[in-house]
Amino acid sequence: MTATMEKNCSSSQINDRLSPKAEAGKNPILQVDHLVMRFGGLAAINDISCSIFHSNITAIIGPNGAGKTTFFNCLTGFYKPTEGMIRMHHEDGTVFFLERMDDFRISASTNLVRTFQNIRLFKGMTVLENLMVAQHNKLVRTFGSAISGLFCSSGYVAREREALDLAKYWLDRIGLIESANEPAGSLPYGSQRRLEIVRAMCAEPRLLCLDEPAAGLNPNETSQMNTLLRFIRDKHAVSIMLIEHDMSMVMKISDHVIVLDYGEKISDGTPEFVRNDPAVIAAYLGTEDLENIN
Amino acid sequence: MNIEKTDRSRCLNESLKASFLAALVAFALSFLVLGVETRLFENKVIVVPHWNYVALIVLTVFVMRFMSVLFSWKRRKPSTDLKRAKKSYFSALFETKFENLLKIFGIALFIFAFFLPFFPFSGRYFLDLSILILTYTMLGWGLNVVIGLAGLLDLGYVAFYAAGAYSYALLSTSFFPFLIEQGYLNPVIMNWIFWICLPLSGISAALLGISIASPVLQLRGDYLAIVTLAFAEILRMILINWDELTGGPNGISRIPHPSFLGIEFNRSPEGFSAIFDLEYSSLQRLIFLYYLIFFLAMLTNVITLRLRRLPIGRSCEAMREDEIACRSLGIDTRNTKLTAFAIGAMFAGFAGSFFAARQGFISPESFGFMESALILSIVVLGGLGSQIGIVIASIVMVGGVQAARRLEFFNTLFGPDFDPSVYRMLLFGLVMVLIMICAPRGLISHRTPSILLQKKKASPADLTLEEQR
Ligand SMILES: Nc1ncnc2c1ncn2[C@@H]1O[C@H](COP(=O)(O)OP(=O)(O)O)[C@@H](O)[C@H]1O
Ligand SMILES: [Mg+2]
Numbered sequence: 001m002t003a004t005m006e007k008n009c010s011s012s013q014i015n016d017r018l019s020p021k022a023e024a025g026k027n028p029i030l031q032v033d034h035l036v037m038r039f040g041g042l043a044a045i046n047d048i049s050c051s052i053f054h055s056n057i058t059a060i061i062g063p064n065g066a067g068k069t070t071f072f073n074c075l076t077g078f079y080k081p082t083e084g085m086i087r088m089h090h091e092d093g094t095v096f097f098l099e100r101m102d103d104f105r106i107s108a109s110t111n112l113v114r115t116f117q118n119i120r121l122f123k124g125m126t127v128l129e130n131l132m133v134a135q136h137n138k139l140v141r142t143f144g145s146a147i148s149g150l151f152c153s154s155g156y157v158a159r160e161r162e163a164l165d166l167a168k169y170w171l172d173r174i175g176l177i178e179s180a181n182e183p184a185g186s187l188p189y190g191s192q193r194r195l196e197i198v199r200a201m202c203a204e205p206r207l208l209c210l211d212e213p214a215a216g217l218n219p220n221e222t223s224q225m226n227t228l229l230r231f232i233r234d235k236h237a238v239s240i241m242l243i244e245h246d247m248s249m250v251m252k253i254s255d256h257v258i259v260l261d262y263g264e265k266i267s268d269g270t271p272e273f274v275r276n277d278p279a280v281i282a283a284y285l286g287t288e289d290l291e292n293i294n
Numbered sequence: 295m296n297i298e299k300t301d302r303s304r305c306l307n308e309s310l311k312a313s314f315l316a317a318l319v320a321f322a323l324s325f326l327v328l329g330v331e332t333r334l335f336e337n338k339v340i341v342v343p344h345w346n347y348v349a350l351i352v353l354t355v356f357v358m359r360f361m362s363v364l365f366s367w368k369r370r371k372p373s374t375d376l377k378r379a380k381k382s383y384f385s386a387l388f389e390t391k392f393e394n395l396l397k398i399f400g401i402a403l404f405i406f407a408f409f410l411p412f413f414p415f416s417g418r419y420f421l422d423l424s425i426l427i428l429t430y431t432m433l434g435w436g437l438n439v440v441i442g443l444a445g446l447l448d449l450g451y452v453a454f455y456a457a458g459a460y461s462y463a464l465l466s467t468s469f470f471p472f473l474i475e476q477g478y479l480n481p482v483i484m485n486w487i488f489w490i491c492l493p494l495s496g497i498s499a500a501l502l503g504i505s506i507a508s509p510v511l512q513l514r515g516d517y518l519a520i521v522t523l524a525f526a527e528i529l530r531m532i533l534i535n536w537d538e539l540t541g542g543p544n545g546i547s548r549i550p551h552p553s554f555l556g557i558e559f560n561r562s563p564e565g566f567s568a569i570f571d572l573e574y575s576s577l578q579r580l581i582f583l584y585y586l587i588f589f590l591a592m593l594t595n596v597i598t599l600r601l602r603r604l605p606i607g608r609s610c611e612a613m614r615e616d617e618i619a620c621r622s623l624g625i626d627t628r629n630t631k632l633t634a635f636a637i638g639a640m641f642a643g644f645a646g647s648f649f650a651a652r653q654g655f656i657s658p659e660s661f662g663f664m665e666s667a668l669i670l671s672i673v674v675l676g677g678l679g680s681q682i683g684i685v686i687a688s689i690v691m692v693g694g695v696q697a698a699r700r701l702e703f704f705n706t707l708f709g710p711d712f713d714p715s716v717y718r719m720l721l722f723g724l725v726m727v728l729i730m731i732c733a734p735r736g737l738i739s740h741r742t743p744s745i746l747l748q749k750k751k752a753s754p755a756d757l758t759l760e761e762q763r
Contacts, residue, residue, distance in 0.1 A: 076622065108624030120619035122612045126743045132605075133612040134623045139605040149604040150597065168747070180747035203623050 028089060029054050029207055029239050030075070030112075035084035037067075037074050037263075044070040045081070046263040052207065052256075057233055057240045059250045059271075062260035063283070068243045069117055071260065072209050075241075076114045077103035088112060090206070108137050113205035115196045117212050117243075123185030127176055127195060130184050131167035134202035139163055163202075170198040174228065190221035194228060201232060208232065210242040214249055222246065226253050251275065259283070305364065313359035320355035324348050392740060400682050407588060411581040421580045425587050425652065427692050429645055432591040434672040434684040435598050436641030441670075442679035443598075443607060444634035445614030447519040450526030451669055453506075454499040454639035456533065456661035458646025461495035462488075463546040463656055464539070488552035492647050499643025500636040507635040511628055526666060533658040545657025552651045554582055583652055590648060594641050595681060601637070603744045610634050611744070668692075671722060675729050677736025686737060695721060 028051035037045035044067045052058050060068050073079040075086060075098060086098040088110045096110040107113050122130050132139075139149075139159055149156040171177040174194040179187060184195060193213060200208055213229070214222045230253060232238050244250050250257060250271065257274040259267040267277040274280055329348040332339050410416055410424055433455065440448045466487045473479045483490065510521045533540045540546065551559065559566045559579035566578055601607040609630050613620045620627050650656045672691050676683030729737065 078618070078621075104621040104624050104626050107622055108626070113624070114622050116619070116622070120616050120622070122615040122619065124615055124741065125608075125611060126745075128745055128747050129608060129611075129743060132745060133608050133620070133625070136605045136609045136623065136625050149606075150600055164745075164747075171747075177747070181743060199623070 027054060028052060030241075031085075031087045031089070032075075033085040033087075035071070035074060035086065036082045037070055037079055038082045043263050045074060048084075048260070048263075048265045050258055050265060050268055052239060052241055054239055055233060055237055056255040057229060057242065057253055058256040058258065059254035060241065060243045060258050060260060061245070061247070061250055066260040067263040068260055069211055070263075072114060072211055072241075072243065074099075076112060076209060077101055077106045088207070107203060107205075111204060111206040112209065113200040113203045113207075114209040115200050115211055115213065117215070119189075119192050119196050121184040121192055121196055121199070124183055126181050127171065127184050127187070128164075128167055128180040130195065130199050131170065131202045132163060134199045135163040135166065138204070166202060170201055173231070174198050190217050190224075193217065193221075194225065197228065197232075201236070201238070205238055207239045207241065210240065212243050212245065214244060214246050222249055225249075229253055309360050309363035312363045313356045316359035317352050317356040321348065321352045324351045393742065396682055396738070396740070403682070403685060411584050418577065418580065421577075421584055423693055423696050425580075425584050426696075427688050428584075428587045428591050429649060430669065430672060430688040430692050431685050432587065432594050432645045433642060433669045434676065434688055435591070435594045435681065436638050436645065437669050437673050438676075438679065438681075438684060439598055439601065439610075439641070440634050440638035441673055443602065443614070444610040444631060446631060446634065447515060448522045448635070448638070449519045449663075449666055449670065450522035450524070450529075451638070451642060452661050452663070452666040453522075453526035453529045454503055454642035455646040455649070455665065456526075456529060456658075457499040457502045457639070458495040458643030459650040459656050459661070460533065460540060460546070460646075461498040461643065462491045462647035462650045463549045465491045465494060466550050466651075467546060467548065484550065485553050485558065487550050488647075488651050492644060495647040496640045496643040499646065500640040503635045503639025504632055507632055511631045511635075523663070523666075526661075526663065530658050530661055533661070540658075543657060543659075545655060545659075546650075547655040549650050549654050549656065551579065551654060552583070552586060552648075587648055587652075590644055594644070598637075598641075599681065606630065606633055608744055667722075671726060675725065675736060677733075677738040677740075679741060680736065680738040683736055683738035690725070691722070 030052040032051070033049050035045055035048045036043060046067075048071065060071065062068055070079065074081045074084075077098065081099050084099065088096040088098055090096075090110075096106075098106055098110065098112070101110070122133060125133070139156075149160075168177065168180075171180055174191070176187070176191055176195060179191070184192065187195065193216075197208075197210060197213060200210075210229075214225050217225060226249060229240055229242070233240055242254075254271055257267075257269065257271050258265060259274060259277075259280050261283045266279045266283055267274050269277070325348055328351065329344055331342045331344060333342055407424075407428075411421060416424075433451070437448065437451045440446050440451070470479065470483065470487060470490070474481050474484065506522070506525050510518060513521060534543055536542070553559075554566060557566050557569055558564065559582060561574050565574070566572075566582075572578070602611070609620065609625045610633075612625070613627050613630055617627050620630075649660070668691060672684055672687045675691065676685070676687035
């Protein structure tokens, strides 16, 4: 009893420390309460509570094995959390309880779409086909519309053209329009990373969760990635959550940073706040990332 | 120079070693199976040795293994980057040519098949064989939706073929006659019975597909294959043992033949020949059956081709590539799998009801595992996902064996008692092994994208305008 009291206290303390800027006039799009994910005896996520805000880029950082990917897997339904509550709020006031939903339904009806740490493109299909697959639900709203496609009905043709236009728009944006008809697996690594993000964008997300989008990119590609992410946030009003190791990138583009260590949240706030947080410095002490922070 | 020499001797050494080992295995296998025959002679068992067979097999295996190792050794040498680049350039060039060639070949094949009944050489036997080939082509195209498109290994496809055949047989011999007897329906519909029962049996096969697939779709790969295999066997057992409904091992006979717009093919004054003022010939029905299966197969072809370009087909393909990524994009992979299963089953149901209507008699014997294996091998040999490959494979697998039976050549070679159809399974295995060695992805492993982005080219009109300026 006292233990939970203490925990509540500490988490509320952390929330209190959240700087005013991150919260300024914004409603949370995602609220995570006391999330726990256990694998046998190991608590990969241990009582994490946090809020993600509209039209922000939120970075999740932490050392290897801190539980960042597990956290994403819980949010997107790929793991069923052991305990806790995850609520997603839409602008119209609808609330979804993600911990109870199937993975594909989370993406289809709450518009929370993710990418993966190791790229998961449909490698044998072309770049364009990858983007068309992402628009599946838009093209097939009802059973009738699925059937009508067989007969090339005008409604279906119009919808397909729309989907094609959206795909072209995003391909243009990431400079892959020339490679549209090539197999996705034949693209260079950096392009594959960007294509995976754009594919997620074709599914029209409100909250986009990116698992290490800049992993393995060279500085040039990383800056392209930054531009793309800012563009998505600013022009498409999509909130972004991303896991990242590259501290310079995190400090540059994120509005809000959450730090995990051993499955627990150790800091939460603006980049400047997190950078100077003694808890974060302690966690990173002795690691090379320390120099990157300061 | 010296290096080359040692390399060559090492190569020779290794091939000899490998082929010796293979020959030893061949000897161990053939010694008991072929080498000694036990015969009953005056109430005693005597052993008759066949050393010549064993020697022949061991020698063949030795030589083949030796050649194959020698050959692969040469290919194992790393090629330079320049060579590889050149090769890929040529293969890209070859690919576009190849695609056009395939298209032309497909059209030629279509025209040939369309006029086939009217060629002078197409007699009764030839037409029968063509009908069989077309049936298997249709089944192959149907199974291709499940295996080639959705990547679900279904070893029990024949169950849906059986479901279609039995639905047609039961509906047309007991259900509708019963309704007519009770006075609910006009007897005239018996003329149209095939056309009424065809969609019904397709639907029943599809429902069967959904009902067996739904509990087992969490299973993947091998497990799904085992369950579908077991299911087909269970269905066959039910067909054999449920005497009252299915007639058990005796099957169902006197199944009505299909009619042409309600006109039957018989000698009666309302028959086809009387109405169209032709002389009666049993060939007329055969030609009609040929066009019927041709139509059904083409329908399957068109629908499955169109399906690939629809969101459902695309998500099937995406699911085959990466199921988790599919789910992350909001695609209900469970429904997608069910759809693929149901569509594949539906075509098998159509083919099954055609089969029942053509034969006029069905029994569980026609739906054993060998049928599944044959259809599966047609799909795999043809190249997963290739429509024309499947046609070629079914011509080879179904037609080839039947044609071999008629060739005098074999009999002059092996004596008058030789019947090639006995060696059907052997041929199966041989062709499979050869194809898997030479073209592991099937005869035609080329994939055409389901949608292409048309690049805007400067049109000739623009060019001339610019030139004028
Ligand atoms: N499916 C699983 N089963 C067991 N342990 C897991 C599973 N997924 C993650 N873990 C464990 O959870 C911890 C956090 O992993 P992860 O979330 O991948 O870390 P990271 O922050 O590097 O992404 C690791 O110790 C890992 O071994
Ligand atoms: Mg990770």
